[in-house]
Amino acid sequence: MTKKTTIHITVISFIIGFMLAVQYNTVQSPKKVETTDIWEIRQDLSDEKIRHSELLTQIRQAQETIRQYEDEELDNPEAILARTVDQLQASAGIKEISGPGLVMNIAPSQELMEFGYQVEEISPQLLIRLVNEIYRYKGHYLEIGGQRLVHSSAIRDINGKTTVNGTPIGKVDVEIKVVTDTEEEASKLYNYLLASSFMDEFFIDNMLLTVEAPQPSITVDATDLEIRSTYLTEYKGD
Amino acid sequence: MWLPLLGLILGIALGVLTDIEIPSVYENYLSIAVLAALDTMFGGIRAQLQQVYDDKVFITGFFFNIALAAGLAFLGVHIGVDLYLAAIFAFGVRLFQNIAVIRRILITRWEEYRIKKRKNSSESR
Numbered sequence: 189m190t191k192k193t194t195i196h197i198t199v200i201s202f203i204i205g206f207m208l209a210v211q212y213n214t215v216q217s218p219k220k221v222e223t224t225d226i227w228e229i230r231q232d233l234s235d236e237k238i239r240h241s242e243l244l245t246q247i248r249q250a251q252e253t254i255r256q257y258e259d260e261e262l263d264n265p266e267a268i269l270a271r272t273v274d275q276l277q278a279s280a281g282i283k284e285i286s287g288p289g290l291v292m293n294i295a296p297s298q299e300l301m302e303f304g305y306q307v308e309e310i311s312p313q314l315l316i317r318l319v320n321e322i323y324r325y326k327g328h329y330l331e332i333g334g335q336r337l338v339h340s341s342a343i344r345d346i347n348g349k350t351t352v353n354g355t356p357i358g359k360v361d362v363e364i365k366v367v368t369d370t371e372e373e374a375s376k377l378y379n380y381l382l383a384s385s386f387m388d389e390f391f392i393d394n395m396l397l398t399v400e401a402p403q404p405s406i407t408v409d410a411t412d413l414e415i416r417s418t419y420l421t422e423y424k425g426d
Numbered sequence: 427m428w429l430p431l432l433g434l435i436l437g438i439a440l441g442v443l444t445d446i447e448i449p450s451v452y453e454n455y456l457s458i459a460v461l462a463a464l465d466t467m468f469g470g471i472r473a474q475l476q477q478v479y480d481d482k483v484f485i486t487g488f489f490f491n492i493a494l495a496a497g498l499a500f501l502g503v504h505i506g507v508d509l510y511l512a513a514i515f516a517f518g519v520r521l522f523q524n525i526a527v528i529r530r531i532l533i534t535r536w537e538e539y540r541i542k543k544r545k546n547s548s549e550s551r
Contacts, residue, residue: 197430200485201431204467207456208438208460209438
């Protein structure tokens with residue numbers, strides 16, 4: 189091997205070594221850098237706290253029911269069972285519900301109509317987002333255009349028409365009724381809706397969303413949807 | 427023989443110590459280039475052992491193989507076919523073949539050396 193050859197080979201092995209090391213560095217370095225700051229962590233923590241307190245409330249309610257069962261077991265078991273059935277029916281949506289709440293209205297924007305804009309269907313996506321936000325603010329009982337929302341309700345576009353529970357809700361003057369558990373929750377929801385961007389977003393679709401002030405008593409109809417249960421069967425007692 | 431090894435170690439040390447990283451987009455290209463480089467290196471060693479080593483072939487092979495492999499990978503990305511797999515396959519197979527040939531040559535040499543040594547010791551007795 190001449191001296192020149194040795195130098196060539198050395199230079200090339202140097203390059204190979206360097207390339208190997210760079211490749212090693214690149215593969216070893218973590219792909220994602222942790223960038224959450226303390227504020228985001230606090231935000232997450234507060235979300236979890238809220239969830240925690242909700243769960244505690246649920247546990248307390250369940251314990252209350254158990255206590256009532258135990259207390260009234262001897263005196264009047266039917267009454268307490270009937271009450272539980274009532275509660276279940278209310279949350280499943282097969283029973284009419286009255287309580288504090290508020291009414292919203294979606295209508296085409298008059299001034300845009302005068303300029304010759306078309307009245308379009310209410311976008312299902314926007315409606316779904318609105319419903320999710322209302323649920324988040326504890327508006328548990330909802331009715332859109334006369335259709336009660338239950339756990340199996342679908343808001344979707346069928347042949348160009350926006351439907352709730354498979355029934356078209358129409359383009360103009362759609363009324364949304366929300367019933368909450370307490371008046372405080374109703375006014376919280378009202379304030380949130382006023383401050384939210386939903387009005388602007390409906391206005392993009394040439395719609396006007398009006399939120400009326402909370403009322404002490406609003407009635408939401410029962411659903412006329414047949415609730416099918418695939419997995420639960422009736423228990424035939426002994 | 428120790429000089430190329432020193433070069434390799436120096437290169438690795440420089441790369442590790444400087445902490446250079448390339449964007450992950452180009453990771454594929456570099457890995458293929460490393461493979462091509464290793465292939466050329468083992469090819470060179472084999473040629474040296476078989477006494478057919480040529481400086482020009484070695485150096486042009488090194489740069490040409492790297493460029494070709496990276497070029498294939500680049501083309502593959504742009505026409506949506508994983509062409510770098512072809513390069514990996516070709517270089518991988520050649521790498522194994524070269525290493526096998528080197529091993530055989532070394533084994534043969536070692537055996538020759540042993541026979542010679544035995545002969546020498548029997549002659550000296």
